[in-house]
């Protein structure tokens with residue numbers, strides 16, 4: 048089973064992941080951008096570059112996702128592991144959908160749909176996606192505004208895209224109010240994962 052954690056920067060994904068590691072010690076925990084591949088390193092170079100080409104950046108993230116799937120996710124799912132990924136394809140739909148909406152690099156009506164379509168032929172849809180819901184101001188403050196994505200005005204557009212994704216896929220997403228105390232957020236997440244595992 049593939050479970051993904053999604054949300055704005057600073058929404059608390061890392062905090063939740065650490066709690067889930069205690070509850071599910073045998074699960075495969077992973078993340079995007081990946082931390083242990085040259086594809087992920089290329090993505091982090093792009094994140095640090097305020098002038099990065101937005102279209103090139105989309106394909107860097109997508110290349111990292113392709114390698115992540117073949118090297119980590121697919122083998123773990125084939126072993127029968129519970130796989131929990133801190134960010135996954137929805138981050139691309141929401142973040143690069145927002146970046147490309149405000150750029151002249153792509154001549155399409157709906158950048159979010161374009162990014163979804165790119166993934167369709169090769170990616171795997173998660174069984175469950177936990178959306179840690181915080182407002183953009185709280186997200187930017189918590190994240191510390193250390194890179195170009197962690198600005199409240201940009202995160203506003205990203206949050207709108209996440210709302211579109213939740214609307215189009217209500218059975219896959221579970222919305223968690225991530226402005227609550229960390230322990231309450233973790234409890235809600237653990238309950239949602241336990242329900243999904245029990246239903247499998």
Ligand SMILES: Nc1ncnc2c1ncn2[C@@H]1O[C@H](COP(=O)(O)OP(=O)(O)OP(=O)(O)O)[C@@H](O)[C@H]1O
Nearest residue numbers: 056057058059060061062189190225227228229232
């Ligand atoms: N529920 C919460 N209430 C208040 N503060 C929180 C909560 N969850 C996390 N934090 C704090 O917010 C900051 C960001 O949390 P965390 O690193 O878990 O978020 P993240 O979603 O992984 O961020 P990023 O996407 O930027 O890596 C940390 O200082 C963390 O202690």
Ligand SMILES: Cc1cn([C@H]2C[C@H](O)[C@@H](COP(=O)(O)O)O2)c(=O)[nH]c1=O
Nearest residue numbers: 056079080108134135138139142143196
């Ligand atoms: C996977 C992915 C991530 N991003 C953005 C979101 C963050 O601002 C950075 C790095 O993520 P982290 O969890 O804070 O380490 O990258 C993105 O724009 N598109 C993606 O597909």
